[in-house]
Amino acid sequence: MEEVLKVSNLTKIFRLSNRQKKINKTKENVKVAVDDLSFSAYKGEIYGLLGPNGAGKTTTLRIISTLIKADKGDAFVNGVSVRNNPKEIRKMIGFLTSELKLEDFFTPEYLFDYFSNLHGIAPDVREERKHKLFSKFGVDTFKEVKVGNLSTGMKQKVSLIISLVHDPDFIIFDEPTNGLDVITAKTVTDFLLDLKAQGKTIILSTHIFSLVEKLCDRVGIIFDGKMIVSDTLANLTAQSDLESVFFNLYEREGQRQ
Amino acid sequence: MKNILTILKKELRRFFTDYRMLLTLFLPGIIIYLMYTFMGDFISRSMEVDPTYQYAVYVYNLPDKYSVLLESQEFKISTVETDLTLDEAKNKIENKELQLAVIFEDDFENKVTQGLTPDVEIYYNSSSTESLYIYRFFYSVLSADGSEITYDFKVNMEEGVNYDLATKEDTSITMITMIAPYLLVMFLFSGCMALSSESIAGEKERGTIASLLVTPVDRKEIATGKVLALSITSLASAVVSFVGLIASLPKLMGAQGDLTINMYKFDTYLEIFVIIVITVIVFTVILSIISTLSKSVKEAAQYSSLVMILVVLLGLTSMTGVDGIATDFYLYLIPVYNSVQILSSIFALEMSVTNFVVTVVSNLIYIVLGIFALSKMFQSEKIMFNK
Numbered sequence: 001m002e003e004v005l006k007v008s009n010l011t012k013i014f015r016l017s018n019r020q021k022k023i024n025k026t027k028e029n030v031k032v033a034v035d036d037l038s039f040s041a042y043k044g045e046i047y048g049l050l051g052p053n054g055a056g057k058t059t060t061l062r063i064i065s066t067l068i069k070a071d072k073g074d075a076f077v078n079g080v081s082v083r084n085n086p087k088e089i090r091k092m093i094g095f096l097t098s099e100l101k102l103e104d105f106f107t108p109e110y111l112f113d114y115f116s117n118l119h120g121i122a123p124d125v126r127e128e129r130k131h132k133l134f135s136k137f138g139v140d141t142f143k144e145v146k147v148g149n150l151s152t153g154m155k156q157k158v159s160l161i162i163s164l165v166h167d168p169d170f171i172i173f174d175e176p177t178n179g180l181d182v183i184t185a186k187t188v189t190d191f192l193l194d195l196k197a198q199g200k201t202i203i204l205s206t207h208i209f210s211l212v213e214k215l216c217d218r219v220g221i222i223f224d225g226k227m228i229v230s231d232t233l234a235n236l237t238a239q240s241d242l243e244s245v246f247f248n249l250y251e252r253e254g255q256r257q
Numbered sequence: 258m259k260n261i262l263t264i265l266k267k268e269l270r271r272f273f274t275d276y277r278m279l280l281t282l283f284l285p286g287i288i289i290y291l292m293y294t295f296m297g298d299f300i301s302r303s304m305e306v307d308p309t310y311q312y313a314v315y316v317y318n319l320p321d322k323y324s325v326l327l328e329s330q331e332f333k334i335s336t337v338e339t340d341l342t343l344d345e346a347k348n349k350i351e352n353k354e355l356q357l358a359v360i361f362e363d364d365f366e367n368k369v370t371q372g373l374t375p376d377v378e379i380y381y382n383s384s385s386t387e388s389l390y391i392y393r394f395f396y397s398v399l400s401a402d403g404s405e406i407t408y409d410f411k412v413n414m415e416e417g418v419n420y421d422l423a424t425k426e427d428t429s430i431t432m433i434t435m436i437a438p439y440l441l442v443m444f445l446f447s448g449c450m451a452l453s454s455e456s457i458a459g460e461k462e463r464g465t466i467a468s469l470l471v472t473p474v475d476r477k478e479i480a481t482g483k484v485l486a487l488s489i490t491s492l493a494s495a496v497v498s499f500v501g502l503i504a505s506l507p508k509l510m511g512a513q514g515d516l517t518i519n520m521y522k523f524d525t526y527l528e529i530f531v532i533i534v535i536t537v538i539v540f541t542v543i544l545s546i547i548s549t550l551s552k553s554v555k556e557a558a559q560y561s562s563l564v565m566i567l568v569v570l571l572g573l574t575s576m577t578g579v580d581g582i583a584t585d586f587y588l589y590l591i592p593v594y595n596s597v598q599i600l601s602s603i604f605a606l607e608m609s610v611t612n613f614v615v616t617v618v619s620n621l622i623y624i625v626l627g628i629f630a631l632s633k634m635f636q637s638e639k640i641m642f643n644k
C-alpha cells in the first residue's frame with residue numbers, strides 16, 4: 001500500500017478575537033481546533049473524515065491544502081511537506097470547500113480557462129479536459145452564464161470542476177454534497193467513484209454516515225479536534241453499522257471528559 | 258421619554274465602544290491639527306519675502322517729499338534712474354529684473370499746489386512676490402497721501418492702462434501652479450480609492466481570493482498582477498481627469514484675467530504624464546495595502562478616506578505658489594508630497610532635474626517595497642482570513 005497522505009501530530013490553535021469570543025459564547029482566548037491529529041491515506045483509496053459540527057474537519061483539510069499553517073506537526077503529500085513546500089503541494093492537490101468561492105462576474109468557461117492558465121496547462125489539454133468535465137456534469141448548457149446567475153447546485157458543480165483543472169492525483173473534498181439535491185449529489189458521488197477507479201486518492205469530510213458507507217475505504221472519526229479512531233471501513237463496521245459505532249464512541253468520549 | 262433615553266444610550270454605546278468608528282470620527286481632527294502645526298510654519302516661511310532682498314526700483318521725477326520712501330527701514334531699495342526709458346523699465350519689470358517703476362507726472366509739485374490732481378503711475382509684476390510686495394508698500398503710502406484735500410493727486414487711475422506688467426503666461430503659470438497639482442492629486446487619489454478598496458477587501462469578503470491562494474501561483478505575482486490591473490484602470494480614469502482639467506483650466510479661471518496654456522510644450526506634458534503614472538501606482542499600492550489589511554470593503558473605504566485627508570493636506574502645499582516650491586532634494590523623498598511639489602515645479606516651468614529624478618526613483622522604490630509587503634500579506638493567514 002502506497003501512502004499518499006501522512007498527517008502527523010497536526011495541531012491548530014486559533015487566537016479568538018473579541019467578536020469571535022462573543023459568537024462562540026466563550027471566555028477562552030484560544031480555540032484548539034485540531035489537537036495532535038495523525039492519520040494516513042493510501043493510493044487509490046477514499047478516506048472519509050467523519051465528525052460533528054465544529055470537530056475540526058475543515059480546519060484539518062485547510063492545513064493540508066496550505067491555506068493555513070499548523071502550529072505543530074506537519075502533513076506530507078507523497079512525502080512533500082505542507083509546512084516547508086506549500087507551492088509544490090498546491091501543484092499536486094485539488095481542493096474543494098465552500099470557502100473557495102468563484103467570482104460572480106465571470107462565466108464557468110472563462111474561469112476554467114483562467115485557473116487552467118494559472119496552473120500552466122497547455123491549451124489543447126485544457127480544451128480536452130474542459131470538454132470532458134463540462135459534458136459529464138452538464139455544465140455545457142450554462143457555461144456562458146455568469147456564476148452570479150447560477151443556482152447553488154450549478155455553482156457547486158462548477159467549483160468541483162475548477163478544483164480539478166490540473167487533473168491532480170490527490171483530491172481533497174470538504175463536504176462535497178453539502179447543499180445539493182439527491183440527483184446532483186448522486187452525480188458527485190458517482191464521479192468520486194470514477195476518480196477512484198482512475199487510481200486517484202481522495203480525502204473527504206462529511207457528517208453523513210451513508211456517504212461514508214457508500215464511498216470510503218478508510219474512515220477517521222474526529223471529536224473536538226482529536227482523532228478517535230482511524231481504520232478501514234470494513235474493520236470498523238465488522239460488529240455493527242457505522243452509526244452505532246459512531247454513537248458508542250461519542251458516548252465513551254463524553255464520559256471520559 | 259424613557260424609550261428615547263434607552264435608545265440614546267444604546268446608540269452612544271455603539272459609537273463610543275467601536276474603536277474603528279472612533280478612529281474615523283476623531284482622527285481627521287487630530288491629523289489636521291498635527292499637519293497644520295507642522296506645515297503652517299513651513300508654509301508661512303515660504304510665503305515670506307527675504308528681508309535682505311535688494312529691490313531695484315525705477316523712479317522718475319520723484320519729488321523730494323517722497324525720497325524718504327526709498328530709505329525705508331523695511332526695504333532695501335536701490336534706485337535705477339536716468340538712462341532707462343519708461344518702455345525699457347517696463348520690459349525689465351516684465352522680465353523680473355526690476356521690481357517697480359514709479360513715475361510722477363512732469364512738474365508734479367506745482368500741479369498739486371495748483372489743485373490740478375496730477376497722475377502717479379506705479380508699474381509692477383504680480384507674478385513676482387517681491388514686486389507685488391514693494392508695490393503694495395508704495396501704493397498704500399501714495400494713495401493715502403493723494404487722497405488728502407490739500408494735496409490731491411491720482412495713483413494708477415489712468416483709464417485703459419495696465420499697471421500690472423505680469424505677462425499672460427506668467428499670470429497663468431501662477432494660477433495653474435497653485436491649483437492644478439492639488440486638483441490632479443485629488444482626482445488621482447479618488448479614482449484609485451474607488452477601485453482599490455473594492456478589489457482586495459471585496460475578494461476577501463466574498464471568499465474568491467482563497468480560490469486564487471490554493472493555486473501554485475507565486476504570491477508576488479498575485480500582488481503585482483493586482484496592483485498593475487488597478488493602476489492601469491485608475492490611470493485610464495486619471496488621464497480623462499487630466500485632459501478635462503487642462504481643457505477646462507483657461508475657462509475655469511476666465512474671470513481672473515485671460516489664461517493660456519501656450520507656454521507648456523510637449524516636454525512639460527511628458528514630465529507631467531510620468532509623474533501622474535508613478536503617482537497613480539504609489540496610490541494604488543498604498544490603497545491595496547489598506548484593502549488587504551481590512552476585513553471588509555466598508556472598512557477599507559473608511560481607512561482609505563482617512564488617508565485621503567492626508568493626501569488633501571499634502572495637495573494643499575501647492576497653494577503656496579511658485580515661490581513656495583520645495584527646493585531641498587530630500588523633501589522629494591516624501592511620497593505624495595514629492596508628487597505635489599514636483600508637479601508644482603513642472604507647471605511653474607522651474608523643475609529641477611535632480612528633484613524630478615529623486616521623485617521618480619524614490620517612488621519606484623516605494624512601489625517595489627509596497628508590492629513586496631503585499632505579497633507577504635498574501636502569505637499571512639491572519640491577514641487573508643481575518644474575520
Ligand SMILES: Nc1ncnc2c1ncn2[C@@H]1O[C@H](COP(=O)(O)OP(=O)(O)OP(=O)(O)O)[C@@H](O)[C@H]1O
Pocket residue numbers: 014015016020024031032033051052053054055056057058059060207642
Ligand atoms: N478562523 C478561525 N478562528 C477561530 N476559530 C475558528 C476558525 N476556524 C475554525 N474555528 C473553530 O475551530 C473549530 C473547528 O472548526 P471546523 O470548521 O474545522 O469544524 P468542522 O469539523 O469543519 O465543522 P462543520 O461540520 O460545521 O463544517 C470550531 O470550533 C470553529 O469555531
Ligand SMILES: [Mg+2]
Pocket residue numbers: 057058059174
Ligand atoms: Mg467544515
